[in-house]
Amino acid sequence: MTDNGRRIAYIGRGCPGDLSPLEFGNKAANLARMASLGVPVPPGFAVAVGVCDDFHSNGGHLPADVPKLLEKGLRHLEDATGLRYGDRRRPLLVSVRSGAPVSMPGLMETLLNVGLNRQTVEGLVFMTGNPRFAWDSYRRLIQSFGQTVFSHDATLYDALLSRVLESEGVPDPVELDSLTLRKLANEFEELFGDLAGSRFPSNPGEQLKLATSAVLRSARGPRVEAFLKAEMLESMPSTAVTVQAMVFGNRGMDSGAGVVFTRNPASGFREMMVDFKFGAQGEDVVSGRATGSAVEFGRAMPEVAGELERVCRRLERDYGDMQDIEFTVQEGKLFILQSRTGKRAPLAALQIAVDTVAEGLLTPGQGLALLSDVDLDGIVLSRVDSNDEPLGRGESASTGVAAGRVALSNESAEAYAVQGPVILLRDSLSPDDLPGVIAAAGVLAARGARTSHAAVVARQMGKVCIVNCRDLKLDGAAAKCRIGSRDVAEGDAITLDGNTGAVYWGEIGMVEERPMDLLATVQSWRPEVSA
Numbered sequence: 001m002t003d004n005g006r007r008i009a010y011i012g013r014g015c016p017g018d019l020s021p022l023e024f025g026n027k028a029a030n031l032a033r034m035a036s037l038g039v040p041v042p043p044g045f046a047v048a049v050g051v052c053d054d055f056h057s058n059g060g061h062l063p064a065d066v067p068k069l070l071e072k073g074l075r076h077l078e079d080a081t082g083l084r085y086g087d088r089r090r091p092l093l094v095s096v097r098s099g100a101p102v103s104m105p106g107l108m109e110t111l112l113n114v115g116l117n118r119q120t121v122e123g124l125v126f127m128t129g130n131p132r133f134a135w136d137s138y139r140r141l142i143q144s145f146g147q148t149v150f151s152h153d154a155t156l157y158d159a160l161l162s163r164v165l166e167s168e169g170v171p172d173p174v175e176l177d178s179l180t181l182r183k184l185a186n187e188f189e190e191l192f193g194d195l196a197g198s199r200f201p202s203n204p205g206e207q208l209k210l211a212t213s214a215v216l217r218s219a220r221g222p223r224v225e226a227f228l229k230a231e232m233l234e235s236m237p238s239t240a241v242t243v244q245a246m247v248f249g250n251r252g253m254d255s256g257a258g259v260v261f262t263r264n265p266a267s268g269f270r271e272m273m274v275d276f277k278f279g280a281q282g283e284d285v286v287s288g289r290a291t292g293s294a295v296e297f298g299r300a301m302p303e304v305a306g307e308l309e310r311v312c313r314r315l316e317r318d319y320g321d322m323q324d325i326e327f328t329v330q331e332g333k334l335f336i337l338q339s340r341t342g343k344r345a346p347l348a349a350l351q352i353a354v355d356t357v358a359e360g361l362l363t364p365g366q367g368l369a370l371l372s373d374v375d376l377d378g379i380v381l382s383r384v385d386s387n388d389e390p391l392g393r394g395e396s397a398s399t400g401v402a403a404g405r406v407a408l409s410n411e412s413a414e415a416y417a418v419q420g421p422v423i424l425l426r427d428s429l430s431p432d433d434l435p436g437v438i439a440a441a442g443v444l445a446a447r448g449a450r451t452s453h454a455a456v457v458a459r460q461m462g463k464v465c466i467v468n469c470r471d472l473k474l475d476g477a478a479a480k481c482r483i484g485s486r487d488v489a490e491g492d493a494i495t496l497d498g499n500t501g502a503v504y505w506g507e508i509g510m511v512e513e514r515p516m517d518l519l520a521t522v523q524s525w526r527p528e529v530s531a
């Protein structure tokens with residue numbers, strides 16, 4: 001269903017599933033399609049891509065019709081959920097997300113929990129009986145609003161959170177109680193006021209308009225510019241704005257958020273890659289800050305894990321390709337927040353094409369089309385040829401072997417790359433690290449998930465990537481770090497083995513070979529397709 005000259009489209013049960021990605025973005029088009037298939041998708045609406053063009057040609061101001069479009073969309077969500085936006089007893093909260101016509105993971109902005117203020121947070125307590133969840137959601141909104149809408153330094157909020165965690169003697173915010181989270185939200189409000197020179201915007205309608213502007217503005221942001229330059233793309237993209245009713249992975253112990261690739265995006269093997277964190281909201285895992293566990297998810301929620309696997313196979317059959325799916329579990333109920341064609345390493349692209357043709361999901365011609373942008377002649381299997389003991393280990397997000405000089409910042413990576421290969425080391429990998437990822441041959445992160453947006457981009461670019469290396473301790477201020485028992489300074493050489501997740505001192509010997517069996521299979525398709 002669309003409205004007002006195709007400036008808005010509605011998503012949910014009973015709505016058409018054939019939205020155009022060019023008009024309403026890839027995210028909304030896929031959500032509408034999944035909802036029509038019966039996949040559990042939170043109701044939503046999308047404001048058209050053309051609004052983004054109008055926004056930027058209008059000097060960064062919302063077009064005159066957008067407030068009315070947002071009001072119409074909210075009425076759709078209220079009818080679908082039985083909640084009311086801004087209500088003090090049963091408040092509707094929304095997520096506001098970007099949605100370009102092509103997939104650009106993590107390069108544009110997202111805001112969650114929009115609609116919370118001092119009054120509606122009490123309504124959330126009344127509605128759920130869970131004050132811990134309500135105040136956790138509010139402190140998250142204040143920080144994300146400060147960072148995304150008002151360009152506040154994220155480290156200032158993180159420092160307050162770290163201080164509270166230290167004083168409470170717990171390692172993770174999921175272990176903080178409601179009183180502590182309420183106090184933290186108060187401190188975030190004070191910090192916001194100091195940085196912005198004004199109080200946190202409490203009007204839910206104003207919050208939604210500010211969030212919409214932030215998403216539209218991010219389509220011309222520096223991360224997008226860096227990505228376009230690296231991919232040798234010329235035109236700046238526009239984005240739709242997708243607004244959905246919130247579902248909450250931080251609502252209790254049987255709640256959480258995760259990402260699943262329906263096949264391994266590093267190797268291409270037909271095995272699901274899942275990262276899931278209990279007590280988390282959607283951005284926690286994909287941002288690179290949190291580390292997820294597939295094993296804990298499967299053990300604690302076997303029925304939900306089974307439902308997720310069935311959804312994965314259903315979407316693979318429907319789309320005919322590997323999918324990258326974001327999901328939330330709220331009190332034991334599965335919700336799918338996004339599905340898109342999964343970005344993959346070149347080797348994985350080859351393996352997936354061969355397997356999906358063999359499984360009958362694709363024809364040989366479609367398999368060749370899947371490989372149209374892949375340099376088949378450049379695909380090489382690399383493995384370490386050494387008996388040395390590794391300094392440490394992490395989780396492999398992208399296969400292969402990379403050796404080079406250590407860089408502890410994006411600026412150092414770009415400077416060292418002029419002289420030779422570089423390995424970028426980060427505490428957690430975020431989309432802001434894109435310049436360093438582009439410059440580096442490999443990336444090593446102390447925290448984070450294999451499915452984070454930044455790891456996805458690194459993998460697509462063919463960079464060796466290892467995350468969640470707990471043996472890595474960084475001291476960026478001193479331009480040095482420690483891996484296992486060894487001190488490492490900027491400029492020292494290390495080797496990453498993306499096949500095993502191992503990290504070695506110095507430049508280790510490696511062996512390279514070609515995946516001849518897979519390449520021969522692809523070559524055998526060409527006469528058949530020509531005929």
